[in-house]
Amino acid sequence: MASIGSPVLFAPASGPTGSGEYYRCLHIARAIQTRQADRPIHVLLHRDAEVERDPAFTYHGLDDTPAKQRKPVARLIDEIKPALAVFDSTGRQMQFKAVKRNGGRLAWISNRPDKRLKAFRLQTLRLLDLHLILDSDRVKPRLSSIERWLLKLYPRVQVEFITAIAPEAALPAIQADGSPEPQALFVSGGGGYVHRGQPVPDIFLKAAIQFQAATGRSTAVVMGPQYRGAIRDHDKVQVIPTVSSVELSRLFQTARIAVIGAGNMLTGQALTADNPACVLCAVGGQDQPNRVRQYADQQAVLVAELDANDLCKKACMLVDQPALAKSIKDHARAMGLKNDTAAVAEHLLRLID
Secondary structure, eight states: OOOTTSOEEEEEOOOSSOOHHHHHHHHHHHHHHHHOTTSOEEEEEETTOOOOOOTTSEEEEESSOGGGOHHHHHHHHHHHOOSEEEEESOOOHHHHHHHHHTTOEEEEEEOSHHHHHHHTSHHHHTTOSEEEEEOOSSSSOOOOHHHHHHHHHOTTOEEEEEOBOOOSOOOOOOOTTOOOOOSEEEEOSSSOOEETTEEHHHHHHHHHHHHHHHHOOOEEEEOOTTOOSSOOOOSSSEEESOOOHHHHHHHHHHOSEEEEEOOHHHHHHHHTTSSOEEEEEOOSSTTHHHHHHHHHHTTOSEEOOSSHHHHHHHHHHHHHOHHHHHHHHHHHHHTTOOBOHHHHHHHHHHHHO
């Protein structure tokens, strides 16, 4: 049994753009600290990642994602000596062996087929204690026959399916200035992607302006912490530079319509809010087009192109056709998506307690 003072290390894939793996780890780390306030939390993070940071955690800056920083990460593991290391979609055998060499337990989070496959390679299975498979795109995720056979060879390895990770608790949103809650929320994601030379949040803002003019509904746009454009405000649409992940969950709880990028974290956060009908758009990242197709096949979202006119058009459809909006919400609920953050935190703590 590891002492309560033994550290937990999180190593998410991270870089100047794309932040889903980091935010997933952030929510899980906070849930762990809620349960064990004296448990030190260490996080490996790209130096240029403009993301929300928790002052209670110790951050270690990297020049690249952990998979491309093999020796520096291995040295940090030797220094920290974590009781548990959680690698999210990144990492190398040298680093995994360092965790085991220092007596720690090893967990891996996968959210794409190639990352899932990596955990089932023999050299990884020899070291792994827990594989958390994030599969929110299928109603009933399951192991393949080959995966089941491999686990018989390594029965010590635990595998758990999870559907979504989001802030563990988020109260209804309250506007500090007393203004009405936005009925429509446009969020492309972290804000770092560019499309045809234009920051993606600018495209979402243009769509939001058109939507507000067409419907008269109170509308907000979250630009994101990695947004590098120049727009800071608008006289008809509330422009929010960035919000904490908890505040974003609160906004999703009160919005009736959400127009979002198809990042894994953002999609799960919006659909587990159980309130808005969603328009989904692939804005960047190799995994996003497939995620859009999967949700569209389940009729859980309306799909839009990365174009302001189409984003606005699809959002307006949800206003003009209440039956369509209700059907989309019903199909999303039928997928069984839920916030698994608490369950994941407790499962990880059982590894070391």
